Amino acid sequence: MKILSREVLKEIEKRLSSYMDSEVEFILKIGNYILDSGGKRLRPVLVLTFSKLLKGNNEENDYPIAVAMEYLHTASLLHDDVVDGADTRRGKPAANRVFGNDTTVLTGDYMYANALYLFSVYGSIDMIRNVSDAVKKMSEGQLLELKKIGDIDITEEEYFKILKGKTAVLFGSCCYVGTALGGGTQQQKDSAYNYGLSIGFAFQLIDDLLDYTADEKKLGKPVCNDLREGKITYPLLSVFNELSQEEKAFVKQVIRDINPDKKHIETVKNMVKEKGGFERTLEKAKEFVNIAVKELENFPDSEYLKELEELAKYIVEREF
Amino acid sequence: MKILSREVLKEIEKRLSSYMDSEVEFILKIGNYILDSGGKRLRPVLVLTFSKLLKGNNEENDYPIAVAMEYLHTASLLHDDVVDGADTRRGKPAANRVFGNDTTVLTGDYMYANALYLFSVYGSIDMIRNVSDAVKKMSEGQLLELKKIGDIDITEEEYFKILKGKTAVLFGSCCYVGTALGGGTQQQKDSAYNYGLSIGFAFQLIDDLLDYTADEKKLGKPVCNDLREGKITYPLLSVFNELSQEEKAFVKQVIRDINPDKKHIETVKNMVKEKGGFERTLEKAKEFVNIAVKELENFPDSEYLKELEELAKYIVEREF
Numbered sequence: 001m002k003i004l005s006r007e008v009l010k011e012i013e014k015r016l017s018s019y020m021d022s023e024v025e026f027i028l029k030i031g032n033y034i035l036d037s038g039g040k041r042l043r044p045v046l047v048l049t050f051s052k053l054l055k056g057n058n059e060e061n062d063y064p065i066a067v068a069m070e071y072l073h074t075a076s077l078l079h080d081d082v083v084d085g086a087d088t089r090r091g092k093p094a095a096n097r098v099f100g101n102d103t104t105v106l107t108g109d110y111m112y113a114n115a116l117y118l119f120s121v122y123g124s125i126d127m128i129r130n131v132s133d134a135v136k137k138m139s140e141g142q143l144l145e146l147k148k149i150g151d152i153d154i155t156e157e158e159y160f161k162i163l164k165g166k167t168a169v170l171f172g173s174c175c176y177v178g179t180a181l182g183g184g185t186q187q188q189k190d191s192a193y194n195y196g197l198s199i200g201f202a203f204q205l206i207d208d209l210l211d212y213t214a215d216e217k218k219l220g221k222p223v224c225n226d227l228r229e230g231k232i233t234y235p236l237l238s239v240f241n242e243l244s245q246e247e248k249a250f251v252k253q254v255i256r257d258i259n260p261d262k263k264h265i266e267t268v269k270n271m272v273k274e275k276g277g278f279e280r281t282l283e284k285a286k287e288f289v290n291i292a293v294k295e296l297e298n299f300p301d302s303e304y305l306k307e308l309e310e311l312a313k314y315i316v317e318r319e320f
Numbered sequence: 321m322k323i324l325s326r327e328v329l330k331e332i333e334k335r336l337s338s339y340m341d342s343e344v345e346f347i348l349k350i351g352n353y354i355l356d357s358g359g360k361r362l363r364p365v366l367v368l369t370f371s372k373l374l375k376g377n378n379e380e381n382d383y384p385i386a387v388a389m390e391y392l393h394t395a396s397l398l399h400d401d402v403v404d405g406a407d408t409r410r411g412k413p414a415a416n417r418v419f420g421n422d423t424t425v426l427t428g429d430y431m432y433a434n435a436l437y438l439f440s441v442y443g444s445i446d447m448i449r450n451v452s453d454a455v456k457k458m459s460e461g462q463l464l465e466l467k468k469i470g471d472i473d474i475t476e477e478e479y480f481k482i483l484k485g486k487t488a489v490l491f492g493s494c495c496y497v498g499t500a501l502g503g504g505t506q507q508q509k510d511s512a513y514n515y516g517l518s519i520g521f522a523f524q525l526i527d528d529l530l531d532y533t534a535d536e537k538k539l540g541k542p543v544c545n546d547l548r549e550g551k552i553t554y555p556l557l558s559v560f561n562e563l564s565q566e567e568k569a570f571v572k573q574v575i576r577d578i579n580p581d582k583k584h585i586e587t588v589k590n591m592v593k594e595k596g597g598f599e600r601t602l603e604k605a606k607e608f609v610n611i612a613v614k615e616l617e618n619f620p621d622s623e624y625l626k627e628l629e630e631l632a633k634y635i636v637e638r639e640f
Contacts, residue, residue, distance in 0.1 A: 024464055026467060027463060082421070101421065105402055105403055105425055106459045106466070112429070112432060113452050113453075113459060116448065116455075117452035119452075128436065128448060129437065136342070136437060139430040143346055146422055
């Protein structure tokens, strides 16, 4: 895909370090530690692509805004690692393990503030409204996730609210902001937002599926990590009502166990598999991809539009 | 003071809860826990007063902005308590002890985002630039403070940079934003910012002094808490070079001790007192008050101007 080409990604990498301008060396060190550990840079790519879709090319101002969205994402990862007491992130020791909780929290705060500052210099009040609302929903989603740990009675509505905050809303915001940079109409901005939300839902559903099915080496963490942490995700949620009373009781016990037995985890995984939880999750993700593709009808046809369609489809085909 | 009257404070209290609009009950609970624990509401008062100073009265839009500044302050307190591993705040168990680090971090994030959201609805891009820059400096200041713990070689420059981030910059921002709400010129906004910075420096210097001299009951925490935590503040910093080599070595040892002896703390406190560190701190605070009062010359004379002058002077006279 051209929008994920080496040139585009290289430009993003360059800008990611140039807009980290703190005088405090520590911030640069930790910021770069997590920024250097990679990631797909999907968020800045979405900003740049929606802007290009309408303007034909990217202007200088597009980059700091694209980078700001990656900073927001990075800030939320830093705080997330503190919240989860994470050991690793993308195969490397998590920032909280290397630099301590205190430093990690404050560097996250700096990155949030720096992102908003970039918006105030290169963006608009309309973008800031959308983005700050997204950050509100992100923290709400993560808080709800925390609260629902070990809770077998979590509803689909609650699960999707968590998903929205964890992933979808920031994707939505990237597309909204990119469309605003491109001079899109309010209807186009709303469509872009919904496209982003939908691929975000699809993305996280696949993440939750891969947590059950992926190769541990590719995943960079043990499988069924969510289950181990007491988090009920769609694969299990979608088949839970079809389990027998005994099976439900067993699952409940595993979910509530702080240090569940590997064999018990395997048993739950097999239940989910046999009841068709994996297929259902994939189906649900595809539904969201279809919604996303439909939203693109509100944009003029172009090579970038096709790539956004491809990107949505790629999300459900990825293997890690 | 009329600007600190019961009516004004009551209006602020009312608005503080009405703009906390999360659907997640947890957020309201923790947000209100810390908001209810009091504080002087100096930040919203500054916003409202600078606006009134220019417009003659407060308009509806002034309140959400005033409240947003208190949310930023509250968010930073929440994160600060996690960073410091605090046990108490304003005489009550700190939020992190009651709700856990994870929930406290995320609620802080929510409050930061909600503040910026309120700015995007009721404020302007100019205000957001000033405020997001302030939040950047706040996290930088707190990080620098962390890094300098136990470091006897901290310079005055570093100390004042920490002070700026910890307290001064948000006071400055409140005054800037209030002046912007009042329709002030750029020169007035800059003067207001400097007034706020200066009273912020004075405020924190007095805080650092009271940490040595206050009555433990009024303070709500043990005296010389900074010293115990390895933090070198102005009273000690201002006399450090006048200590003998032996005294310096002793202070260094106490500063680096994770659990210093009460008697040793007392000895350092007496050294600081005898060398005149308390008077010097008070003098320094007064210098900042004078700078603050001078900045007010750029505003039209009014009853509110006199009250801002009084407020600056009150800061160095307070006893807790």
